Every structure is written in C-alpha cells, then in structure tokens.
Amino acid sequence: MLQDILVTGLVNSGVYALLAVGFSLIFGVARIVNIAHTAFYMLAAYCFYALLVKGGLGFALAGAIAVAAVTALSVLCYRLVIEPVREHESAVLIATIALALIFQELMLLFFGGSYLGIPSTLEGVVRLAGVSIPYQRLLILVVAALMLTAVWFLLYRTRLGLAIRATANDLEVANLMGMNVHRVAMATVAISVALAAVAGVVVAPVFVVDPFMWLAPLVTMLAIVVLGGLGSMKGSLIGALIIGYVEAITVFAVPAGAYLKGAVALLIMVVVLLVRPEGLFGVAFEEER
C-alpha cells in the first residue's frame, strides 16, 4: 500500500503541477481568474481522442496537433472575449465561466455524454523496488517534469520570461519600461494553456474522457494554487505535491476515502489559509488597495 501511495501521489502531483503552474502564471501576469483553464485541458483530451481514434494519426503527431490547436484556440478566445472586458474584473470572471460551459456543451454535442476510452500510448509495466508502474504513468511523470523544466527555463533564462516576470511584478512599470504588456499577457495565456493541454493529452489514456472531466481537477487546481499562494510558481509546485499525496493517502488509507478525498484536500487548503491568509509562498498585498 505504501508503494501505491508513493507512485499514485507522484503521478497525480505531476498532472496537478502542470495545471496549477499554468493557472498561477496567468493569474500573476494578467490577474485573470481563469475558470476555463481546465476546460482547455478537457478540450485537448477530446482533440487527442478525435485525431488518434477517429483520424488514425500517430500518438506523437496527434498529441502535438492537439496541443497546438488548443493553444491557438485559447489565444483566439483571449483576443475576442477576454480582452474587450479586461477592465471589468467581474465580467472577465463570468466570461471564463461562460467559455467553460460553451466548451462543455459543444463537446457534449459532438461526442455525446458517454465515457470515451483511449488506448494506452505505451504498453507494459516497469518493476521498481517491488511496485509495478505502468509505462503510461511513467510517461505522465516524465512529460510533467520536462514541461516544468521548460517553463522554468523560459521564465528565468529568456528575454520573454524576464518580461513576463516583470509584468507580473508591476504592470504599470513594465509598461513604462517599453514592454508590450498586451503581447506579454497573450504569450502568458498561450504558455499556460499549452501546459494544460499537455496535461490533458498525457492523462487522456489513463483517465476516461467525458465533457464534465474539467470540474473535478478545476476545484483541486484552485485549492493547490490558493494553498501555495496565488501567482507563485514555487507555491503551485509544492502545493501540487502536498495535495497529490494527501489525495493518494486518503484514497488508499481511509475507509470511504474516494468520497472524502476532495473534502480532505480542500480542508487542508482552508486550514493553511487560516494560518497564512496569503498561502504558503504568496505575497501579502496588505498595502495594495
């Protein structure tokens, strides 16, 4: 059981980290609470399914096209829907909720409400210290680690990353220093949705694909982001590890744990918030009005 907890926790944490880091990035730079974030993850899974099962493309090609298409769609949505109402925070909020609902209903219309299974990308298991890990789950872990490293490289070793961090730090000053903050925000949207899309593509063979698959990870992702501190990359990563393991422990070690896993994860978030209202690694905005 201990090995199960270790492996499941790690794999779940990887997926959650991909989602949470993207959400955190977009909140930090553009102050958008993007409820549609996991809807893009759902879209990517569907896109992957359509290309792979219906279109008959290879795994790598289908995955790449799915990620690219969803990223392009997100930029389009940002330009058409979010940018015109950027000054009105509440309007942005329900615009993203409406977008998520639209995606959900469209998928329901095209593919129906039934659960769709996707064949495993990689067959077989590897035995490691007495636990058998399917290659598919190992792939999730490897992809998550690669993507997170790539994001770290992008943010801390390139000019675009510098601009993104500067905009997150202070939008007005970044604008005065000659950065095109609109374009930076757009690039951030693309990066963050690409992360979500990659997560959607790699988990599609493990989980089932259905139009409501965005709701459960949405809540967990929000809990992680709040737990770690809004807008903090490090916080999102550590939050993902905490929540991933807490869920795994609840499922395997507590009776009726499958029902309680969400409740326990959220309870931990609430407790952390009570002790540290700005999350583990967040910055307190006491003087910000």
Place this chain on the structure above:
Amino acid sequence: MYLLRRAWAELANEVFVLPSRTLVLIWVIALLALPLVYDDAYVLRILTMTCLFAIFAASWDLLAGYTGQVNFGHALFFGAGAYASGLMSQKLGVSPWLTIWAGAAVATLIGFLAGTLCLRLRGSYLSLATLAFPLIALGLLFAVPEFSGGELGISGLRRLATTPTQNYYVAALAMLAVVFGLWLLADSKFGIVLHAIRDDEVAARASGINTPRYKLVVFALSAAAAGFAGALFAHYIRIAGPSTLEVALSFQVVIWGIFGGVATIYGPVAAVFILYPLTEWLGSFEKVGELRLLIFAVIVLLVLLFMPRGLTPWVRDKVETQCPRCKQRNGTWRKMCRLCGAALKAEVARAQRLVGHQ
C-alpha cells in the same frame, strides 16, 4: 375620496416619474395577478422556481456586490437550508411551515462560521476558498449516506401547500418580502457602510467602522436569506439532494449576479427572471433542448461584451439620467431636474468634450 386622490398623487409623483420605478410596479402587479389570469401548472412551476432562485441571487448580491466578499460557494447556504429543513421535517416529523425557519437559522449559523473563517481572506483568495466550502460539506454528506441519503438525497418531503397556485403565491410573496427587505437594508445607512467596506476596507476601518463585525453580520444575513430560499426549494421540489450544494449552482448564482449588475439587488433578481425562464423555455423545444446551456452561455457572453457592468445598470443609464447638482435620477425626456431644477443636459463646450468630459 381624499385618500384615493392622495394615493394617486403619490403614485404620479414618486413612481411614474421614473421609468425604473414604473417597471418595478408593473412587475409586482403582474407577478401577483398572473395566476388569476393564466394558471397553467407548467408556467406556474417555472415561475415558482424563478422566485426561489431570485431570493438566492439577491442574497448573493448583498454579500458579493455590496460588501465585496465575492463568494464562489454560495450554494453552501442554499444547501444548508435545504438539508436542515428536509432532515428536520423528515426525521422529526415537524411541519414544513416551522422547519423552513429552522433551515434559515441553521444557514445563518453556517454563514456566521464561514464568515469567521473568511475574515482574514480578501479578494481572489476569499473567492477560491469559499468555493471549497460546499464541496467539503458534500464530501461529508456522502461519507454518511444513512443520515444524508447519499447521492439520492432526502426525498419525499412534504410541500408547504397543495395546489400549484398556492405554492406559487408562497414563493412569490416570500420573494417579494425578502427582496424588498434586502433592498431596503442595502439602501439604508447600513448599506452605505457596506459600500465603504467594498471600496476601501482600510479607509473604512480608519473611519471607525468595525469592519469584521459588519462582514460577519452580512455573511449571516446573506446566508439566512439563501438558506430560506434553499428550504423553500427543498420543500417545493420535495427533495433535498446534493444538487443544492454543487459547484454548478454556485457558478450559476455568480452568473446571475454579474449578468444583472452587482450591488443593485434588483439586478440579480432581474437576471434570474430573464435567464431562468428563458433556459426552461428553450429546454421545452425538442431540438433546441440539448443546446439550451450552450445558448445560455453564449447569451451571457454576448451581453457582457456589450454591457460589461451588467444588464440593469446599462438599461438604467439609457432610460434615466443623473442630475449633476443633486444626484437624483430623472427620466431621460426631462430637460430640468424634477427636484432641484438644475439643467440636465448642460451645453458641453467643444473644448470640454475634447478633453474627455465625464
């Protein structure tokens, strides 16, 4: 005769001078007179649900719109009222006329607790943390299925009244009472304090306002109204189930609130009265039925793109103008303020227009 003339004068001077007040009067009369004219059970059923959701949306607005505590888990209070009232009437056999008050009381208590937990949180942290509360409650309810009925909920509750018309009047009168109560409260000195807390909490505290106490009171009041709506809802559809605690309901109330225009009370109510019957009506068509949520989302999105502050503030600005001197509202057709006589459409000089006159 004198009284009649007096009443007519009051009406003409206070209500008919403003298009918005006239609209509200027409709406109230239509709401009360509808079953006398047209008592189709299906229409009454939809309108009963609309009334109950209107209470719910208005209670969200007091908390989120006025006080700025944007609650993403308002379904917690709705569900608390529904479950408390349902359990009490089912397990103890108490009349639903008494248990709805108990449901509201339990919701108030939970609102007080949630408010205490949220006192230190602000902005997005508060929204996202409150999103968690109903889900924690849902997980706990599912873990004790013998007590809560699990995924099926508590079914077979007694109704408050027997015929559709009676049920409709219960809901409509409750809605009118609660909404006008909330509106009066929000329009009073208490409401001004809430505006101050939303706009600048630090300044409000510096002016000697005990902001935590106000926030707690608002949490409790808003929860009481939402729990009342939840209890009525549970006894109307005869089930207190997990759907009253779902994320979808919490999001729904946020959509109603922002679509109608926040910090108005009447905005969310108007939004419910437009959107809820619209989605039900669309659902009654065979082909469009599957698309109704899609159409709903697209309408919300389009309306927001053109009226980012919400529907009612936009309409209100079209039919009424604010007097520049005394800040009272006037119909757009007037040239002079009806109260202080100031010119409403002052000639704006060209230079002023160029610098972006407000």
